Amino acid sequence: MIKEQIPDIIVGRLPRYLRTLLLLRETKTTTNSKELGELLGFSAAQIRKDLSQYGEFGKQGTGYNIDYLIDSLNRILNTDKNWDILLVGVGQLGQAILNYPGFLKHGFLVKAAVDNNPEIIGQKFNSCVVQDVRNMKEIITENQIQIAMVAVPAEKAQEIAEELVEAGIKAILSYAPATLTLPSQIRVEYSDPLISLQHITYYL
Secondary structure, X not given: OOHHHOOHHHHHHHHHHHHHHHHHOOOOOEEOHHHHHHHHOOOHHHHHHHHHOOOOOEEOOOEEEHXXXXXXXXXXXXXXXXXXXXXXXXXXXXXXXXXOOHHHHOOEEEEEXXXXXXXXXXXXXXXXXXXXXXXXXXXXXXXXXXXXXXXOOHHHHHHHHHHHHHOOOOEEEEOOOOOOOOOOOOEEEEOOHHHHHHHHHOOO
C-alpha cells in the first residue's frame, strides 16, 4: 500500500473514525461498520471500503476489536508518536491554542511560540515562553520541528508561510483567513470557522 495513492478524502475521514473509536472504547471492546456508520453518518459499506484501503481489520460477524483498530489508525496517521509544533502568532487565538490541553493529549506538543509584539514576547502561556519571531529559523532547526501552526493576520500569512518553508517546515495548519501558495510537497490545512459557518447557513 502506497499512502500517496489513497484518495485524500478517505485520509480525511480517518481521524473522525479514530475519535469515534476512542469514545467507544470507554464502554466496549468491539464495534462494527454498521455502528460506526450510524455514529458518523456514513454507510457501513463506506466504512468497510475506507478501512480496506489499509488491510483487513475485522472479521465478518464479529466486527472490529476497538483497541486494535485504534492502534492501526494511529500507525496509519503517524500519530503513534509525538510531534513538536511551532506556533506563529500569539494574539487571542494563539493564546487559546497554547492553553488548549487537547493537542498534547493526542501527541501534539506546541514546543515553541513566536510573535513580533514586544508586549507578548517573554510572556509564558501554559509551559511555553513566547520568543521573538526573528528567531524562528533557529528554533525550527534546533528542535527539528516539521509542523507549524499559523495564527497571524491574513496579510502576513503568505510571507510567514514562505519563511517557514525556507526554514524547513513540511506541514502548516493555518488559522489565517487566506489561501497560501506554497510548493506542492508542503502539506497545508486550513481551520477557518467563518467558512464553516457560511457552509452551514446554506442549509438553514
